[in-house]
Amino acid sequence: MSDMLAELMSALPGAVLTGADGTEPYRRDRALDPDAGVPLAVVLPRSTAEVQTAVRWAARHHVPIVPRGAGTGLSGGATAVHGGLVLSTERMRDVTIDTATRMAIVQPGLLNAELKAAAADAGLWYPPDPASFEICSIGGNIATNAGGLCCVKYGVTADYVLSLEVVLADGRAVRLGRPLIKDVAGLSLTSLFVGSEGTLGIVTEITLRLLPTPPPTRWVVAWFDSSDDAARAIAEIACTVRPSVLEYMDRIAINAVEDRLHLGLDRGAAALVLAGCDDVDPQRDLNAMQAVLERHDPSSVHQPPQADGDAIAYARRLAIPAVEDKGRLLLADVGVSIPRLAELIGGVEEIAARNDVTIAFIAHAGDGNTHPLVVFDPADVDEAARAEHAYGELMTLAIGLGGTITGEHGVGKLKRPWLADQVGHDALDLGQRIKTALDPDGILNPGTIFEDDHS
Template identity: 70%
Template structure:
């Protein structure tokens, strides 16, 4: 970059710092580098003008007012654990990191938490637990993902099959719009139908409509102890059949699936004695307190009816180890190579068709695809193992990535159940929702962000600003 451009950037840096006062502004390349990408590791990430780290809603308002006045794009960022490229820096833009926004207040009487977005999911859980309460949404990355990022993508997790996703627990939010206005959506009320449900619009909007600066979350009483059942299968189709049978009869608090590749990857890391020969592992839980253990019996019966090689109820400590094995799946498979991560979802009766279809895609393209799933609600994570050093393999992996999403759409499913569209899945969005609905979504985006400065390139094309 020439000296003229550098001089212009220096002037912008000075103007930004002057406008933001005490807000931390990082402008040195080495300091900004960790903020340029999320866990999707988008190779096309730009070099931002600056990274700003606000601590309050007023700070975020100042950032957005300055960005709006200067036409500078803003990329909101939580803890950077996103898997779809939703926090990819834009060249010459601002990365707005919420990591220093960490206030939390628990109201025991109403069973609610008021939190800033920079807190980790695990920290919200711990604060609630200190009062005998529970915040249920639990992405596998709950120890490192931010609560603001969870709301931005409407994250789910292992227990959402029974207890729901993030949107089911967001009662209110404070959001800063592109022009710097702060608006309050919803609030500490369990029932509220006054006006259009704008809160639902912002949860899952991936930072394209506004920056979430505060959340009011619903909490539950602490859950009862859970019992864990485990089954090994000789075929993926039989395992999928057992999952569908369980979900149609009972409401488990967890119902997870792992294929042979993911099981072996986890066993390489944990060495806990997982069966390497089985085609699939299903781990299920019940927190039903009925003395006859009807849910556990129903799940074990479904396993037997579908020809499980082995099925049993695990002792509590062993049950925790199996749950941990499922949570370890993605980082374990990552040891095999960089991943192209999917989170396609299908109606439960289509689960076996999705699994066998993904297996066929892997064979046809000559790539390894590990398959894990929040199987009880049809939300799956095919993990395509990439080899960037082999251009031919990398090209086949990217073809497989698109074919998995196309398969999910054909089966009546979705290209994203909980990770968000981000940048990586944007080309397939229209195939799922159609031109009419995408056009309506663009009109909403333009109404709230007429200059297209909020997270350009995420969900929408970067030029989907002014009509």
């Protein structure tokens, strides 16, 4: 083992961490998997060539590799494997903006916020905006096909990926796609890798489409005494207007955020609906959304001043860490069709009551992507078991409503037990065949999505 490590450290001087002090910070993502393995080493490459060197070493010695971005993942997709490598892209931060083509060429370790800032400096905009945009990486966004608050109007990460450079399991670097808005030559291999969670290859460069910067978002805010009324209002808005933002928070999330920010949010409300419009002349749609909200019996609804609306939007972005202040989280990102949102919310409330656990509920409601947050004390063995059971019931509920176990956080290791129930065994087998063709030794992120020998 020491000879193997010496070989790796010689090939990548200054880029390999070993020992508990070096590897411990890289063992888990934000899912905090208690079963995370202890890696042999952590590799910190700066270039595609260095990634190739690490992968070729791993392939030669049959060592599993877990690719890692900023470690903000919520499904355990960056959980270390015992005796494997963690390959962190945190040093791969280059970005180039091409204003003539409205494109960005970036390395995967660049943070979403850093890309947004670079695009803004050039008078452009990168729309995908996970709530964690300030700390998550573009490579991680690619891995899970991340969305965010703006995706109800502007789409998810895949809608902006034009080209990828990927290092395969045998160490080859391949370019997929081209920096073109339209290109249908051959199979869509670029799309295959977006959302593959590092199981098919390691992305080392991305070409992304940028847009002109839209006007500031203007807001409509409504408070409801009934989550069912709020869900029905959301469903009506979604089929009549195209908002740029349409978000939901329940009472538990509202109170958690208010405990942090002290904005004067309505602690007694069952639900908050936040709708936004960023059109050049937004007033017609703002008035239309307000009229819809008023038809569904809100306790209050209004169009706040810009700063107040922005503050509530910030509060929504802060909901997950605010709820996390109350205990450990099992964070779901189940999704359903918008007409079934009320059924999902009601079902989650029943699951919480039946299992005697707290479940906060927030949502990118305009596209049906929701985040039930199961809160528990990990030191309370009985409560932790009830929380685990409730989490599984959330997955089953979403599948039963014709929905998905993950809208933007990925399957990772946490949700793999329910994947076959959603997609079916034939589709899962087809995915496994593709995985085996590209990674015959199963060294790329084993145990994520697929059941591999190293899991």
